[in-house]
Amino acid sequence: MANKEQVFTYNKRGDLLIGSISQEERELRESMSSIDAKIEDYCPVCNHCLFLSFEHTSRIAIMDNVGDDDDVVGWICPECYSQFDMEDNPEILLSKSNIQGES
Numbered sequence: 001m002a003n004k005e006q007v008f009t010y011n012k013r014g015d016l017l018i019g020s021i022s023q024e025e026r027e028l029r030e031s032m033s034s035i036d037a038k039i040e041d042y043c044p045v046c047n048h049c050l051f052l053s054f055e056h057t058s059r060i061a062i063m064d065n066v067g068d069d070d071d072v073v074g075w076i077c078p079e080c081y082s083q084f085d086m087e088d089n090p091e092i093l094l095s096k097s098n099i100q101g102e103s
Contacts, residue, residue, distance in 0.1 A: 048079035
């Protein structure tokens with residue numbers, strides 16, 4: 001198991017975010033830093049960069065688990081918690097809660 005380094009950061013609202021990153025992940029991220037600068041994938045509301053890699057995004061998926069299929073029906077920005085449909089049309093702006101649902 002690779003040693004993981006603990007990472008601390010703050011979002012725009014001042015919330016402390018804690019995570020960890022392995023040496024391999026750090027090296028991959030550093031090697032892609034020049035590529036990252038050319039990728040424009042920003043939240044339409046807060047301009048937070050949503051690009052993580054060519055295979056991953058920092059968007060929070062909204063799943064519709066009605067029936068047997070789990071379909072992604074939208075996404076949430078991890079920075080401002082604005083909610084969007086799959087065509088990037090805003091549905092809920094600057095939500096105070098990162099959890100939305102229907103009752």
